[in-house]
Amino acid sequence: MFGSNFINVPGYVMKFLRMVRSGDAAIRYVSTEWVPRYLRSYGQGVPGNYLRCVEAINEYSRSVYRRLAEEGNDFEYSEEPYYKLTSNIEGAIKEARRDPLDPRFDVVEFMGRQALAFYDTAKLSTDLLVNRLLREIGGKARVIKGFVWDVGDGEVYLGNGDVLRGDAVIVTAGYWSSTLGIPVAI
Numbered sequence: 001m002f003g004s005n006f007i008n009v010p011g012y013v014m015k016f017l018r019m020v021r022s023g024d025a026a027i028r029y030v031s032t033e034w035v036p037r038y039l040r041s042y043g044q045g046v047p048g049n050y051l052r053c054v055e056a057i058n059e060y061s062r063s064v065y066r067r068l069a070e071e072g073n074d075f076e077y078s079e080e081p082y083y084k085l086t087s088n089i090e091g092a093i094k095e096a097r098r099d100p101l102d103p104r105f106d107v108v109e110f111m112g113r114q115a116l117a118f119y120d121t122a123k124l125s126t127d128l129l130v131n132r133l134l135r136e137i138g139g140k141a142r143v144i145k146g147f148v149w150d151v152g153d154g155e156v157y158l159g160n161g162d163v164l165r166g167d168a169v170i171v172t173a174g175y176w177s178s179t180l181g182i183p184v185a186i
Helices: 012-022 034-041 048-071 089-098 126-137 175-180
Strands: 082-085 105-110 113-118 148-152 155-158 163-165
Touching (some): 048 126, 082 105, 089 105, 089 113
Antiparallel strands (some): 082 113, 148 155, 155 163
16 A cells, blocks of 8 residues: 555554554554654654655665666556545545645546546566666676564674674665664664
């Protein structure tokens, strides 16, 4: 589902519980270490510099994807509106207007129903993009899927006990990044 979920802003816990109740989210695991840290930061809002960083990352990423697609769109990149169908269009409008990233949207008819059309969105096939990037870097990097338990100076400690060393480390921000003590805000 498209939307910015700033998890430390007032009201998010109730929003999340409503998403669980409606089937839009699920609780699979509760970290007894992460929950107290989360509760200490809850309600503090999102710093303005954070929003500017998210906006800059978004625009930079889209400019790179556009450039790559112009060279050869083998990862199904397109920029088109994202349509959010909902049974509560007024609630969706209020939520979109409260989003601190201020998304551009209109109320439109989609598939015979009222929907929000979000602009400034893009889609791509992440699997095809990863394949393309791997071909382009030609063996200069490795993609390793696994649980990361800690990151040190040029080292990554994996859940299976392996230690990876390198000049650069990229950790994707999935759910388990919370075990690294990294704040995940959206």
